[in-house]
Amino acid sequence: xxxxxxxxxxxxxxxxxxxxxxxxxxxxxxxxxxxxxxxxxxxxxxxxxxxxxxxxxxxxxxxxxxxxxxxxxxxxxxxxxxxxxxxxxxxxxxxxxxxxxxxxxxxxxxxxxxxxxxxxxxxxxxxxxxxxxxxxxxxxxxxxxxxxxxxxxxxxxxxxxxxxxxxxxxxxxxxxxxxxxxxxxxxxxxxxxxxxxxxxxxxxxxxxxx
Numbered sequence: 001x002x003x004x005x006x007x008x009x010x011x012x013x014x015x016x017x018x019x020x021x022x023x024x025x026x027x028x029x030x031x032x033x034x035x036x037x038x039x040x041x042x043x044x045x046x047x048x049x050x051x052x053x054x055x056x057x058x059x060x061x062x063x064x065x066x067x068x069x070x071x072x073x074x075x076x077x078x079x080x081x082x083x084x085x086x087x088x089x090x091x092x093x094x095x096x097x098x099x100x101x102x103x104x105x106x107x108x109x110x111x112x113x114x115x116x117x118x119x120x121x122x123x124x125x126x127x128x129x130x131x132x133x134x135x136x137x138x139x140x141x142x143x144x145x146x147x148x149x150x151x152x153x154x155x156x157x158x159x160x161x162x163x164x165x166x167x168x169x170x171x172x173x174x175x176x177x178x179x180x181x182x183x184x185x186x187x188x189x190x191x192x193x194x195x196x197x198x199x200x201x202x203x204x205x206x207x208x209x210x
Contacts, residue, residue: 003031010034020044020066029054038062044090045069052076059083066090073119077102086110092138093117104130116140116162123147129154140192141165149174160190168196173206 005028008014012034025047032038038059048070056062062083072094080086084106096118104110110131120142128134134155144166152158156178179189193201 001025003027005030006033007031008033008035012036014038016040018042019046022046024048027055030057032056033058036060040064040066042066043070047071050074050076051079053078053081056080057082060085062086064088064090068092068094068114070094072096074098074100075103076100078105079103081106083107084109088112090114091118095119097121099127101126102130104128106130108132111135114138116142116165118142120144121146121167123151125150125153128152131155132157134158136160136162138162139166143167145169147171147175150177151175153178155179158189160192162190162192163196164192165195168193169198170200171204173203176205 001023003024014035015037017038020042021044023046024043027048035058039061041059041062044066048067050072051067053076059082063085065083065086065088068090072091073096075096077100086107087109089110089112092114096115097120099120107130111133113131113134116138120139121144123139123144125148128137128151132154135157136159137155140162141164144163145168149172152161158179
């Protein structure tokens with residue numbers, strides 16, 4: 001079933017909507033048009049196949065978006081440009097294999113990005129370039145075999161990076177350029193590389209900023 005244009009009428013005072021565990025297969029542009037005060041939207045366990053521009057138009061104040069457990073295979077460029085205040089984005093347990101350049105454009109306030117349990121095979125250096133305030137990035141249990149140099153160079157505030165459960169055999173030290181290790185316990189990076197195919201990690205972390 002679809003969410004059609006202006007589905008929610010003038011519910012402009014509502015703050016939270018949960019539509020999880022339904023059979024929603026598509027969302028028309030403008031479906032959320034009147035929800036200017038919506039802070040949290042849950043769409044888990046539906047039948048959505050893609051995320052595209054204008055899907056979330058009208059959600060100017062959205063803080064949390066959960067789209068786990070759908071059928072999503074691609075995130076198109078500029079999908080979230082109408083939700084610049086988004087801080088938490090959950091896309092776990094989909095079929096995502098393609099993330100277009102600028103898919104996360106305008107998400108400079110995003111703190112948490114969950115992309116675990118998808119079909120991502122490689123990470124290039126421009127995917128996360130706009131996410132300058134990211135605190136936690138979970139890419140666990142994908143099919144990642146390569147990560148480009150300087151991929152995380154903009155994530156100077158990253159606390160947790162999860163790459164566990166992938167197909168990585170080696171990484172150059174330049175992959176981690178820019179990541180800062182601080183002495184304070186609340187700022188130390190948690191780096192999870194378990195359940196990959198590493199044989200030798202010598203020199204992998206030489207470029208961590210101190």
